[in-house]
Amino acid sequence: MLKVVTDKRHWGETIPTSWVHLEALLMKIKERQKVLQKTVLWDTLSSKSDQQILEFEGEEDMTTALKFFNNIGVILFTTSSESIILDVQWFVNAFKHIITDESHAKLDMVKNFKDWDNFNKNGILPNKLVTEIWKLDICKEFKYMEYTKDLICHMINLGMIAEMEKDEKYYVPCMNKQKYDISVLKKCICSSTLCFIFQYLPLVIFHRLVARCISKEGWRIWEHNDQTNTDDTNYCLFHTAAILQDKDGVKILIGISENKNKKLTYRYSIEIQGFVLQGKEMQAQFTRRKREKIIDHINDLTSCFGANYDLTYRIGYRCSIAPFSDTPTSHIILETADECNPCREGVDINHLRSFWMVDAASEDNAVDNNEEKHKKNVDQDTVAQRTIEHADKPNTLTSNDEQRDGYEENSNPPTGNDEESQPLTSIDEQRAGYEENSDPPAGKDEESQHIHHFMASYSSSG
Structure with a gap:
């Protein structure tokens, strides 16, 4: 301890x-x-x-x-x-009432249970439902309604929710239970799959990454899902994947994958794939720009790990180019690899990397950036420390912590x-x-x- x-x-x-x-x-x-x-x-x-x-x-x-x-x-x-x-x-309790479980909702949300049930399936939260939840008797004494704007603002800033339509509709990734179907990518031309490899299943980081890309990058949700079984939308939002689209027309899939085979070295990953519809050209400069933005967000989301090096990520790729699957049969290889050992096949790593890097052959220094990332965090902390220590009579927070x-x-x-x-x-x-x-x-x-x-x-x- x-x-x-x-x-x-x-x-x-x-x-x-x-x-x-x-x-x-x-x-x-x-x-x-x-x-x-x-x-x-x-x-x-x-x-x-x-x-x-x-x-x-x-x-x-x-x-x-x-x-x-x-x-x-x-x-x-x-x-x-x-x-x-x-x-x-x-603040946590305010969010807790939004993401309550079904047994509580059936008792508390009798009049609005249909709306809540749709939200429980796809994670899409109408503002009117937020109002109904925070107006419940069990919430009245905590005055959430008086601070609705402040609460929502902080939830968006923290990546807990994303605003889909201003003051009208939000996306709460942790509530989405829709099953991903690979057929949503039919008639699409895909890039290689960029993988951020973790030592554990990074579910919360995945949820917050999706919310951030919607809120901070302005990527809109792709509406091309004909597999939905809810009454609400055809948004391409799933439990293990979200498909977003930028103004440049390139679609970006952000997914999470867990391989049940315990013998594999890399089992848990957040995966990124770009694609365009058939008949259009996949332009690598667009996916390369998005790689840098996503890395910045993941670095920020993992920055509080501090000295826990085993909890940071490594970068790799799926060994073959194919549409994203949350139950993949392909394997993950690191950026320096030239073969896939589980497949017993050689791999053109430069081709895989070319979708995401300007000069794949010369960027080996980006392979495993954990050491550099932590060094940067330490350097930033040192600068902050020098700023803090300007006081004549500093006090230590050891006992407070x-x-x-x-x-x-x-x-x-x-x-x-x-x-x-x-x-x-x-x-x-x-x-x-x-x-x-x-x-x-x-x-x-x-x-x-x-x-x-x-x-x-x-x-x-x-």
């Missing part, structure tokens, strides 16, 4: 004294409300600059502190949102840690036992008054 704690990236870091007091202030405010607007916090802090313990050089300094608190799990905050989620457990790690109820949303390998059902079971905080949030107009009150009492007691 000691090793797990001390391996955390932020273990032993020193932070400015003002950050320590800001964290205490935020936790005090959390007792009254769950969401705080960043502008309200800054206006209040800047108006109280005579209080040395909460003095910041500027709004950017406060933003840096908020990012740090987000990274260690104290709050939820991103620069793409103006709101700060003060109670992470409250020890305390936080002991809180069973502090269940942050999926962030790429070693819980990724657990199926969502087990996560739901854990969430079901969480103790919920029912303190009512203060209205927006009251936020500044509450903060002034907390700061005055904090200052007098400090």
